[in-house]
Structures are given as structure tokens and as C-alpha cells.
Amino acid sequence: MLRHFFCAYLGIPLVAAMLVAPAHAADTIATRVAMCGACHGQDGRPADPTVPVIWGQQENYLYKELHDFHSGQRNSAIMSPIVKGFSLDELRKVAAYFAAKPWPALKVNAANAAAPQASVMCKACHGQNFEGGAPAPRVAGLSYEYLIGAMNGFADGQRTNNLDMPGFMKTLTRSERQAIAHYLSAL
Ligand code: HEC
Ligand code: HEC
Structure with a gap:
């Protein structure tokens, strides 16, 4: 009992101090x-x-x-x-x-493939080299697995936090999305 009392008693000012501590x-x-x-x-x-x-x-x-x-x-x-x-x-x-950290080079097995036709229209937002820019993310050099997951997520309606991407992804077939994901992952 006594111990609990002291812990609780000592705990309150400690937590309070943590909450008001100036953020470094x-x-x-x-x-x-x-x-x-x-x-x-x-x-x-x-x-x-x-x-x-x-x-x-x-x-x-x-x-x-x-x-x-x-x-x-x-x-x-x-x-x-x-x-x-x-x-x-x-x-x-x-x-x-x-x-602010440097983009890390990933180990890529795919040899640079020719740019799929449909990837040209992505550049309007994702940049000439797919390096991104406000507000679109860099997509060059992300892994194939993550890219295809994100692209299918927009197409299938699982990822809905953007108004344009679902429409773009729906106009592509699954194999077109795979080709683009392969291409981007090797950049
Ligand atoms: C009109 C501008 C626009 C065009 C065109 C566009 N995108 Fe996007 N894309 C965005 C924006 C903005 C986001 C960020 C969505 C969000 O807020 O999560 C995004 C997100 C993505 C993501 C998710 C990246 C991540 O890290 O999760 C992928 C992958 C992607 N786009 C691929 C493509 C591909 C491939 C094309 C062309 C076939 C394309 N986009 C065309 C604007 C665009
Ligand atoms: C246990 C593993 C795990 C930990 C720990 C984790 N993440 Fe993640 N993170 C993920 C996964 C998996 C995704 C992809 C989620 C998805 O698309 O559904 C993700 C996605 C993200 C994204 C979206 C990136 C993009 O391209 O769309 C950001 C930003 C992010 N994480 C930041 C962070 C930060 C900051 C922390 C630490 C505070 C963190 N994560 C800790 C697994 C993790």
C-alpha cells in the first residue's frame, strides 16, 4: 500500500514534468x-x-x-x-x-528495360526522371513489390487518399501495371 502510494505520488510530478519539458x-x-x-x-x-x-x-x-x-x-x-x-x-x-537523408541505392536485379508507353504520362506529376516533386512522390527506385502493391491498391480501391491515382491505375491492365513497376524499380 505504502509503496503504491509513494509510486503514485512520485509518478504524477514526473509525468507532468515530462509533458511540459521543452522539446529538444x-x-x-x-x-x-x-x-x-x-x-x-x-x-x-x-x-x-x-x-x-x-x-x-x-x-x-x-x-x-x-x-x-x-x-x-x-x-x-x-x-x-x-x-x-x-x-x-x-x-x-x-x-x-x-x-533530408540521401536516397539509398537498392540492389536491382532487372536490367534497365525500355520505358513502357504508358509511363510517359506519369512524368507530368512524378517528374521527368520519376524523382517526384510536390505533391507527387518519387517512384524511381522503389522496389517492384512495393510499387505493384501501391498501384494495385489504387486500382482496386484499397488506397483512396488521392483523387487522381485510382483513375490512372484503372485505365491500365494488370500486366501494364506490372511492366511499369518493373521499369520504375530498375531506375
Ligand atoms: C496528376 C498527377 C499524377 C499522375 C499523372 C500520376 N500520378 Fe502517381 N501519384 C500522384 C500523387 C499526387 C501521388 C500521391 C498520392 C497520395 O497522396 O498518397 C501519387 C502516388 C503514386 C504512387 C504511390 C507511391 C508510394 O510511395 O506509395 C505510385 C506507385 C504512383 N503514383 C505511380 C504512378 C504511375 C506509374 C503513373 C503513370 C501511369 C502515375 N503515378 C501518374 C500524382 C500523379
Ligand atoms: C513494423 C514495420 C514498420 C515500422 C516500425 C515503421 N514502418 Fe513505416 N511503413 C511500413 C509498411 C509496411 C509501410 C507500407 C504501408 C502500406 O502501404 O500499407 C510503411 C509506410 C510508410 C510510409 C509511406 C511511404 C510511401 O511511400 O507511401 C511512411 C512515410 C512511413 N512508413 C514512415 C514511417 C516512420 C516515420 C516510422 C517510424 C516513426 C515508421 N514508418 C515505422 C512498415 C513500418
Whole structure:
């Protein structure tokens, strides 16, 4: 009893102190995002190819996705609970932190293939070299597995946090999407 009393008593000011502690922005963010490396790669290369690269991704895009996981506009059984632990203001800093890192070269087995016809229209938003730009993400050099998952997710109506992408993906056949995903993954 007595011990519980003291723990509770001592606990309150401690928690209160943590809540009002001034944020050491850089430190705090770097410390809090250390866990992201478990899946997104300590060196920016995810071990599991269904996990996207976030190092060097477009900052606006990173923030929008973190925001969408937070609000439920984009659903992921993994990411949604993780981002709930951050405020939107912190997520802006998280986005800036990863955007500032260099894009890591992934090991690519596919030899550079000729650009599929349909990939030309993607450049209007994703950039001449698919390097992205506000608001579209970089898609060059993401893994085939992640790209095809994202493209099929838009086409099948599982990913709905953008108005244009579902329509574009629906106009392509499954094999056209596969060809584009192969092409982009080898860039
Ligand atoms: C347990 C593994 C895991 C951890 C830990 C994890 N992620 Fe993820 N992350 C994923 C997976 C899987 C996806 C793909 C989700 C999907 O498309 O459904 C993803 C997607 C993302 C995306 C979207 C990228 C894109 O190209 O659309 C961002 C941004 C992101 N994660 C940031 C983070 C940050 C920041 C942290 C740490 C605070 C983190 N993740 C921790 C597995 C993880
Ligand atoms: C009108 C502009 C526009 C065009 C054209 C366009 N996209 Fe996108 N695309 C976007 C935007 C914006 C997003 C981010 C959606 C979001 O908010 O999650 C996106 C997201 C994506 C993603 C998800 C990336 C990730 O990290 O999860 C892939 C893959 C993609 N686009 C591929 C393509 C391909 C392939 C084409 C051409 C066949 C294409 N897009 C054409 C604007 C465009």
C-alpha cells in the first residue's frame, strides 16, 4: 500500500514534468524515429521489399502520408498505430528528417528495360526522371513489390487518399501495371 502510494505520488510530478519539458526538437525527433529503422532500414534500405523507402523521399509527400495514416485517410495495420503516437507538428519534423537523408541505392536485379508507353504520362506529376516533386512522390527506385502493391491498391480501391491515382491505375491492365513497376524499380 505504502509503496503504491509513494509510486503514485512520485509518478504524477514526473509525468507532468515530462509533458511540459521543452522539446529538444532535433534530439527528440532523432531519438523517437530510431524505431522506424527496424522496418525502413537503418541505412534507408528496407530488408522487406514490401516496405517503402522513406529516406530522401519528397518531404511534402512524406508529411501527407503520415498525416493520412494519422487521420485514417490511408489505412495500414502497421503504420496507423505507429503515427498515432505523434502530433501532426511532430510528424512534420519526422517528414523533414527523412526527406533530408540521401536516397539509398537498392540492389536491382532487372536490367534497365525500355520505358513502357504508358509511363510517359506519369512524368507530368512524378517528374521527368520519376524523382517526384510536390505533391507527387518519387517512384524511381522503389522496389517492384512495393510499387505493384501501391498501384494495385489504387486500382482496386484499397488506397483512396488521392483523387487522381485510382483513375490512372484503372485505365491500365494488370500486366501494364506490372511492366511499369518493373521499369520504375530498375531506375
Ligand atoms: C513494423 C514495420 C514498420 C515500422 C516500425 C515503421 N514502418 Fe513505416 N511503413 C511500413 C509498411 C509496411 C509501410 C507500407 C504501408 C502500406 O502501404 O500499407 C510503411 C509506410 C510508410 C510510409 C509511406 C511511404 C510511401 O511511400 O507511401 C511512411 C512515410 C512511413 N512508413 C514512415 C514511417 C516512420 C516515420 C516510422 C517510424 C516513426 C515508421 N514508418 C515505422 C512498415 C513500418
Ligand atoms: C496528376 C498527377 C499524377 C499522375 C499523372 C500520376 N500520378 Fe502517381 N501519384 C500522384 C500523387 C499526387 C501521388 C500521391 C498520392 C497520395 O497522396 O498518397 C501519387 C502516388 C503514386 C504512387 C504511390 C507511391 C508510394 O510511395 O506509395 C505510385 C506507385 C504512383 N503514383 C505511380 C504512378 C504511375 C506509374 C503513373 C503513370 C501511369 C502515375 N503515378 C501518374 C500524382 C500523379
